[in-house]
Amino acid sequence: xxxxxxxxxxxxxxxxxxxxxxxxxxxxxxxxxxxxxxxxxxxxxxxxxxxxxxxxxxxxxxxxxxxxxxxxxxxxxxxxxxxxxxxxxxxxxxxxxxxxxxxxxxxxxxxxxxxxxxxxxxxxxxxxxxxxxxxxxxxxxxxxxxxxxxxxxxxxxxxxxxxxxxxxxxxxxxxxxxxxxxxxxxxxxxxxxxxxxxxxxxxxxxxxxxxxxxxxxxxxxxxxxxxxxxxxxxxxxxxxxxxxxxxxxxxxxxxxxxxxxxxxxxxxxxxxxxxxxxxxxxxxxxxxxxxxxxxxxxxxxxxxxxxxxxxxxxxxxx
Numbered sequence: 001x002x003x004x005x006x007x008x009x010x011x012x013x014x015x016x017x018x019x020x021x022x023x024x025x026x027x028x029x030x031x032x033x034x035x036x037x038x039x040x041x042x043x044x045x046x047x048x049x050x051x052x053x054x055x056x057x058x059x060x061x062x063x064x065x066x067x068x069x070x071x072x073x074x075x076x077x078x079x080x081x082x083x084x085x086x087x088x089x090x091x092x093x094x095x096x097x098x099x100x101x102x103x104x105x106x107x108x109x110x111x112x113x114x115x116x117x118x119x120x121x122x123x124x125x126x127x128x129x130x131x132x133x134x135x136x137x138x139x140x141x142x143x144x145x146x147x148x149x150x151x152x153x154x155x156x157x158x159x160x161x162x163x164x165x166x167x168x169x170x171x172x173x174x175x176x177x178x179x180x181x182x183x184x185x186x187x188x189x190x191x192x193x194x195x196x197x198x199x200x201x202x203x204x205x206x207x208x209x210x211x212x213x214x215x216x217x218x219x220x221x222x223x224x225x226x227x228x229x230x231x232x233x234x235x236x237x238x239x240x241x242x243x244x245x246x247x248x249x250x251x252x253x254x255x256x257x258x259x260x261x262x263x264x265x266x267x268x269x270x271x272x273x274x275x276x277x278x279x280x281x282x283x284x285x286x287x288x289x290x291x292x293x294x295x296x297x298x299x300x301x302x303x304x305x306x307x308x309x310x311x312x313x314x315x316x317x318x
Contacts, residue, residue: 026214030063033202035186036165037067037149040200041074043190044147047200048140050318051077051097051104053089054265056151056203058096058220059211063202065100076103078139078148082131083113084267086244092223107139119269120247133317137173140197147190147198150318155207157294159310165204171195173316199318208295209288216281226284228261228276239298240275244268263295272298
């Protein structure tokens with residue numbers, strides 16, 4: 001019947017165009033993250049991107065390039081260097097910053113490092129407090145940054161799941177998880193007073209799988225430590241401890257070659273490896289399908305006390 005055909009054709013046409021233009025899951029995440037990056041760049045006077053060198057930082061950096069292309073990234077990268085990062089991470093950091101033309105700032109708590117601060121002598125809680133949290137707060141204050149991007153995701157760890165995308169910090173850099181600003185849809189509250197700041201998490205809604213699939217699609221460089229190969233390890237119970245800092249070894253421990261990789265990167269004395277054969281990105285993605293534990297299960301700083309990460313974040317840790 002002609003009348004019905006005339007009524008249905010436009011609707012069919014619209015449906016067809018809509019389906020053809022529908023964004024994939026990864027492109028929706030990308031669009032949301034780019035929107036957040038642009039919002040922060042337009043709303044704050046002194047934003048900075050925390051660059052931890054890991055896979056999430058690599059994704060965040062690529063998103064920043066896309067958000068402002070063909071212009072350069074309009075804010076610096078800041079790496080808080082504890083002095084205990086893997087040597088491969090530091091080399092990768094410098095090469096990556098050069099390759100994208102970004103300004104790289106490196107901040108260390110030199111007085112604590114000179115005093116011999118380390119997780120064995122002090123324990124991980126106090127070591128992190130000095131080399132990470134205090135160093136970060138000092139750097140933000142020194143440069144007067146009012147917004148700092150971080151690559152944390154809600155699926156990583158329970159206290160990170162509580163964070164807003166725009167996460168308010170008071171003038172001491174501290175976070176109150178019970179007194180956060182509501183966020184409706186994509187409306188973010190950027191209002192702050194002098195001395196206050198916002199931590200921003202453009203990857204909040206991504207998962208570990210999303211990150212690796214995006215790295216695969218975009219051919220994003222990541223640190224070689226993520227890929228499995230034979231590495232010398234101290235085997236302590238179920239833990240594989242990479243040989244990077246000499247004080248990790250206990251009396252009588254000898255290194256053993258183990259095919260392994262790091263699932264999450266941190267300070268070498270506090271970051272365990274996993275046994276793995278995944279030596280390519282597709283193999284890592286396939287391996288993730290079988291995992292039931294958190295990617296941070298081998299990070300000692302998440303388990304040094306009850307509610308460890310939330311306590312650190314309340315004090316100013318990222």
